[in-house]
Amino acid sequence: MNNSDDVRSVQQEPVSDSVWEMLEKLGTFPVYHGRHTVYCLNIVGQIEGHSILPESCKTTKYEHILPILAAIEQEPLVEGLLILLNTVGGDVEAGLALAEMIASMELPSVSLVLGGGHSIGVPLAVSAKQSFIVPSASMTIHPVRMNGMLMGVPQAMNCVDGMQSRILRFVSEHSRVSEEALREMMQRTDELVLDFGTVLDGRQAVEVGLMDAVGGISQALHALYAMIETAEQRYC
DSSP, X not given: OOOHHHHHHHHTSOOOHHHHHHHHHHTOEEEOSSSSOEEEEEEEEEEEOSSOOOTTSOEEEHHHHHHHHHHHHHOTTOOEEEEEEEEEEEOHHXXXXXXHHHHTOOSOEEEEEEEEEOTTHHHHHHSSSEEEEOTTOEEEEOOOOOOSOOOOSHHHHHHHHHHHHHHHHHHHHTSSSXXXXXXXXXXXXXXXXXXXXXXXXXXXXXXXXXXXXXXXXXXXXXXXXXXXXXXXXXXX
């Protein structure tokens, strides 16, 4: 391991023009002025996947985020990943791809839900190694919605059910809530006017085991710093 002087000198190295250009386009940035170097990743608006959404929609494009995650996993300057979430959901496969990518990283990671972590945002929220949610935020668990024409045949229904099962399994494996409990919340009929499902505020999300703790940016950063320092001790 490098000593603290080496780490400080490395962190003060200038960022290349190409990195600044990428950060300007994507609105994400590494934080160099804390106890550790943390990469802050915003996932906001609607997750854009295989179809391009209108310019009037605030979107997070998964094809932009995937290479960033691959890059920071290999970047020795980056010690941790902070994910800020305020999303209404979006493309199921794109959102699940991002969640799987985050969950498979060795880099210490913490997620913080601000505003909302709805639909496919739920797997994204739990994909980090530790998850936080502010009290006023909410998370919506509902069945998979399909756009366009869907054939009314058993094969189509099996495809949708299989997609739902993959999402529920991922969320269950990365939180403290069972698949059965998630499916029951997904199928409730007394909370949403035009859909099945359940809406949980920040404290309720923690109570059911979906999120790890109620907290804001300070708590999220302290948890991430602690995780980084534990990892450093392990490899010293």
